[in-house]
Amino acid sequence: MESLLEVLSSGELTTLRLRALFEERGYRRYHPSRFEEYRFYLENQSFLKNEQLITFNDLDGRLMALKPDVTLSIAKNVSVNGGLKKLYYIENVYRPNATGRNFSEIRQMGLECLGKVGRSETSEVVRLAYESLRLAEAPFRLSLSHVRYLSGLMRSLRIPSQLRGALYENIAAKNPHGLRETAGAAGLSQEGTALLEKAAMLSGPATEALREARGLCRNAEMERAVEEIERAIDGLDDLSVLIDFSIRGDEDYYSGLLLCGYLQGKSRIVLSGGEYDNMMKKMGQKGGAIGFAVYLDEFCGR
Amino acid sequence: MLNIALPKGRLGEQAHELLTRACYGGGSLSDMGRKLVIESESAGVRYFLVKPSDVAIYVEHGAADLGIVGKDILEEDRPDVYELLDLKIGRCRMCVAAKKGFEDDGSSVLRVASKFTNIAERYYASLGREVDIIKLNGSIELAPLLGLSDVIVDIVESGKTLRDNDLTVIAEIMPISARLIANKVVYQFKSAEINELRDSLGVVTND
Numbered sequence: 001m002e003s004l005l006e007v008l009s010s011g012e013l014t015t016l017r018l019r020a021l022f023e024e025r026g027y028r029r030y031h032p033s034r035f036e037e038y039r040f041y042l043e044n045q046s047f048l049k050n051e052q053l054i055t056f057n058d059l060d061g062r063l064m065a066l067k068p069d070v071t072l073s074i075a076k077n078v079s080v081n082g083g084l085k086k087l088y089y090i091e092n093v094y095r096p097n098a099t100g101r102n103f104s105e106i107r108q109m110g111l112e113c114l115g116k117v118g119r120s121e122t123s124e125v126v127r128l129a130y131e132s133l134r135l136a137e138a139p140f141r142l143s144l145s146h147v148r149y150l151s152g153l154m155r156s157l158r159i160p161s162q163l164r165g166a167l168y169e170n171i172a173a174k175n176p177h178g179l180r181e182t183a184g185a186a187g188l189s190q191e192g193t194a195l196l197e198k199a200a201m202l203s204g205p206a207t208e209a210l211r212e213a214r215g216l217c218r219n220a221e222m223e224r225a226v227e228e229i230e231r232a233i234d235g236l237d238d239l240s241v242l243i244d245f246s247i248r249g250d251e252d253y254y255s256g257l258l259l260c261g262y263l264q265g266k267s268r269i270v271l272s273g274g275e276y277d278n279m280m281k282k283m284g285q286k287g288g289a290i291g292f293a294v295y296l297d298e299f300c301g302r
Numbered sequence: 303m304l305n306i307a308l309p310k311g312r313l314g315e316q317a318h319e320l321l322t323r324a325c326y327g328g329g330s331l332s333d334m335g336r337k338l339v340i341e342s343e344s345a346g347v348r349y350f351l352v353k354p355s356d357v358a359i360y361v362e363h364g365a366a367d368l369g370i371v372g373k374d375i376l377e378e379d380r381p382d383v384y385e386l387l388d389l390k391i392g393r394c395r396m397c398v399a400a401k402k403g404f405e406d407d408g409s410s411v412l413r414v415a416s417k418f419t420n421i422a423e424r425y426y427a428s429l430g431r432e433v434d435i436i437k438l439n440g441s442i443e444l445a446p447l448l449g450l451s452d453v454i455v456d457i458v459e460s461g462k463t464l465r466d467n468d469l470t471v472i473a474e475i476m477p478i479s480a481r482l483i484a485n486k487v488v489y490q491f492k493s494a495e496i497n498e499l500r501d502s503l504g505v506v507t508n509d
Binding site: 098139141143173174175176177178203204242244246262263264265266267268269 | 362363364382383384385386387388484485486487489490491493
């Protein structure tokens with residue numbers, strides 16, 4: 001057996017270790033189909049952030065696409081039936097690469113918990129994201145945000161929803177000057193702009209950042225968001241867990257926590273996910289969902 | 303130690319001067335002309351000079367932690383980086399210019415010459431105007447003079463080059479200045495150091 005393990009590449013070993021981690025907590029492997037109808041992705045374009053897909057005509061003439069994402073298919077196809085489904089997958093997805101000139105095959109491993117998701121399942125998934133990062137045996141950071149924190153603040157500041165997109169763009173780039181400019185152009189008061197800037201740019205080690213975040217709460221929605229983050233990270237090492245409200249999640253899909261994982265020495269995110277109850281609703285499913293994807297090429301590569 | 307990519311040329315010199323005033327000096331400008339990398343251990347910084355349009359690439363790929371780059375390049379390439387501060391140097395405007403007396407009556411496809419093809423494309427798409435974009439790499443002002451294009455989209459600083467060539471600004475797309483950018487992953491590990499540098503730079507840029 002030992003010699004069998006010796007022939008595995010570090011990437012294959014990491015995949016196996018992640019599988020063992022997920023299986024141990026009761027998650028079972030799920031094999032989604034390779035493609036979906038093109039119109040399914042067209043209808044959910046804002047989740048994919050990119051409308052470019054590899055398409056082809058099936059034998060019956062339907063326009064199909066190679067999967068650019070697995071979570072959407074799982075939310076659509078897995079029947080929850082009022083229970084709880086704990087799944088993980090190892091799949092290739094097809095997206096334009098960073099240059100935007102070619103498609104790339106991206107190896108992804110992901111974990112999804114769907115249906116009757118309660119507090120303990122939410123904490124478990126966050127802990128599994130944390131433990132997945134720890135498997136890389138390199139310094140790591142797990143950053144958390146919550147969609148309701150800034151959306152709650154924007155509601156209390158009465159910022160119309162059509163103006164929020166431009167604000168979120170500046171927030172995602174941690175761009176305070178752009179945020180001030182956009183807020184000013186939208187007619188937001190100086191005090192409102194200052195408060196939004198403070199909340200949106202808030203990031204750092206969890207305990208301190210959450211204390212600050214609580215001080216900036218203007219309504220119950222924001223307070224609930226802070227509480228949900230606190231509960232989800234309870235018991236995790238504070239040095240590696242950060243709060244970062246610049247992490248972006250489309251509200252049509254994401255409903256609560258957002259996760260982002262980083263490894264020192266890598267140039268891109270290696271893990272991302274969150275709570276996506278709104279996507280489940282969109283797919284006509286009852287119950288909530290939370291999950292994350294690990295980008296294996298980034299996670300295991302140089 | 304923070305690795306900072308600076309753009310070669312005047313903007314890099316101005317940026318280095320600002321960083322020195324913010325107590326992040328490292329080496330002298332004359333040194334920078336010869337050496338590709340200069341380091342100041344006491345200030346905790348290492349600078350390297352790269353082509354202005356490459357700064358964001360170095361930062362996005364993590365070869366540099368931070369970089370200083372014009373907003374024109376950020377808008378054109380839209381790299382996946384944090385934009386932490388407006389340094390308020392290298393100020394200019396991204397403009398549409400044409401030969402004096404030119405009026406776009408909308409009767410035919412507008413021919414637009416530019417080095418900033420993405421910015422030009424997005425600008426005209428926002429106006430719903432059909433355009434033919436011609437990518438040029440330099441001497442953009444020549445295009446309308448030789449009949450290659452109807453208008454140009456380019457950076458205008460003082461407007462002297464335009465005037466000298468009998469061209470005039472017909473629309474302003476956006477103001478431009480230099481920005482401090484950071485790699486998104488590095489930021490998670492060095493946020494305290496990076497924020498300190500950003501805040502010190504913020505103080506000297508507001509002087």
